[in-house]
Amino acid sequence: MSTTQDTTMLGKTGIQITSIGTGTWQWGDTMLWGFGRGYQEADVREAFEVSLQLGINFFDTAEMYGSGRSERLLGSFLPLAQAPLVVASKFMPYPWRLTKKTLLNALQSSLKRLNLERIDLYQMHWPFPPVPIETWSEALADAIGQGLVRAVGVSNYDEAQMRRSYSTLAKRGVPLASNQVHYSLLNRKVEFNGLLKACQELGITLIAYSPLEKGVLTGKYTPDKPMPGLRGRNYNRAYLEKAGPLVQILRETGRQHGGKTPSQVALNWLICKGAVPIPGAKNPRQAQDNGGALGWRLSEAEIAALDEASARAIGAKE
Numbered sequence: 001m002s003t004t005q006d007t008t009m010l011g012k013t014g015i016q017i018t019s020i021g022t023g024t025w026q027w028g029d030t031m032l033w034g035f036g037r038g039y040q041e042a043d044v045r046e047a048f049e050v051s052l053q054l055g056i057n058f059f060d061t062a063e064m065y066g067s068g069r070s071e072r073l074l075g076s077f078l079p080l081a082q083a084p085l086v087v088a089s090k091f092m093p094y095p096w097r098l099t100k101k102t103l104l105n106a107l108q109s110s111l112k113r114l115n116l117e118r119i120d121l122y123q124m125h126w127p128f129p130p131v132p133i134e135t136w137s138e139a140l141a142d143a144i145g146q147g148l149v150r151a152v153g154v155s156n157y158d159e160a161q162m163r164r165s166y167s168t169l170a171k172r173g174v175p176l177a178s179n180q181v182h183y184s185l186l187n188r189k190v191e192f193n194g195l196l197k198a199c200q201e202l203g204i205t206l207i208a209y210s211p212l213e214k215g216v217l218t219g220k221y222t223p224d225k226p227m228p229g230l231r232g233r234n235y236n237r238a239y240l241e242k243a244g245p246l247v248q249i250l251r252e253t254g255r256q257h258g259g260k261t262p263s264q265v266a267l268n269w270l271i272c273k274g275a276v277p278i279p280g281a282k283n284p285r286q287a288q289d290n291g292g293a294l295g296w297r298l299s300e301a302e303i304a305a306l307d308e309a310s311a312r313a314i315g316a317k318e
């Protein structure tokens with residue numbers, strides 16, 4: 001299987017996306033990721049170019065990443081692509097945004113920053129109150145009606161919230177394409193709370209964010225080599241100690257596949273579970289490494305062994 005053939009359909013939209021995408025929160029974010037310190041615009045541009053060379057056609061951004069900078073950078077790179085890409089962005093329902101019109105206004109701003117006439121996948125970033133899910137779902141359907149968006153999705157919705165959005169959109173003849181949620185070998189809640197199953201039942205793509213658990217599953221952080229910055233608070237020494245044996249199994253499994261890296265095995269495990277992981281890449285090396293998750297699959301026995309190792313690392317059903 002060549003990398004470019006490793007694709008899947010985005011929900012029931014007919015839009016083909018590669019089995020992994022590239023996350024772009026890192027592109028412009030200074031607070032958590034430290035853009036401008038250690039990596040620069042040239043690095044993320046090369047990450048984009050390498051993703052293209054690997055056949056990756058799916059890029060995920062959001063209006064709030066780097067306060068619009070991620071959208072602007074991605075928009076400036078898009079003309080480098082020879083073939084059409086699938087660009088996803090997100091609307092944040094800030095508490096002062098109270099009407100459907102605010103979504104359409106924010107969408108127009110995203111389109112300007114991306115320098116596009118239409119966004120392929122427009123997602124609700126969070127199901128925050130006070131505006132009901134139904135109202136935002138109507139606004140998403142309006143955006144499709146106005147030709148500003150090709151498909152719509154949600155993010156961080158639990159099963160009940162996703163079903164409400166799905167039904168509202170269905171009444172307008174619009175399929176809910178995706179739900180983007182936290183899913184990795186170190187966070188498997190979606191397997192146990194019914195969300196993954198509901199996505200499969202309804203034909204909704206589960207897009208897995210933080211698929212490398214913000215770097216833990218790459219194996220480069222250890223109790224003696226802690227995570228830098230704010231990330232180190234959640235992924236502290238005790239956490240990295242617990243994750244160690246799982247990372248070791250990722251390494252051994254990779255060896256059985258001709259030298260795949262822990263990141264590649266961790267991403268492949270998500271593909272095998274039916275999700276579309278969107279690892280964030282700060283530079284061409286990371287993009288190249290992550291792209292190596294395409295074009296092959298773990299065996300059933302390897303998936304089961306990783307399931308067990310992950311359960312030991314994070315505790316049962318967490």
Ligand SMILES: NC(=O)c1ccc[n+]([C@@H]2O[C@H](COP(=O)([O-])OP(=O)(O)OC[C@H]3O[C@@H](n4cnc5c(N)ncnc54)[C@H](OP(=O)(O)O)[C@@H]3O)[C@@H](O)[C@H]2O)c1
Nearest residue numbers: 023024025155209210211212213214215218279280286289
């Ligand atoms: N919808 C939402 O609420 C939501 C929330 C979070 C993320 N997202 C999306 O999901 C994407 C991915 O999630 P994420 O950024 O949180 O976490 P992630 O993909 O699990 O981790 C990304 C980080 O891991 C390190 N890394 C990535 N690939 C690597 C490699 N091959 N080798 C070594 N290190 C590597 C890099 O950081 P260092 O080099 O600094 O270690 C990178 O910034 C985001 O970019 C964003 O598009 C969405």
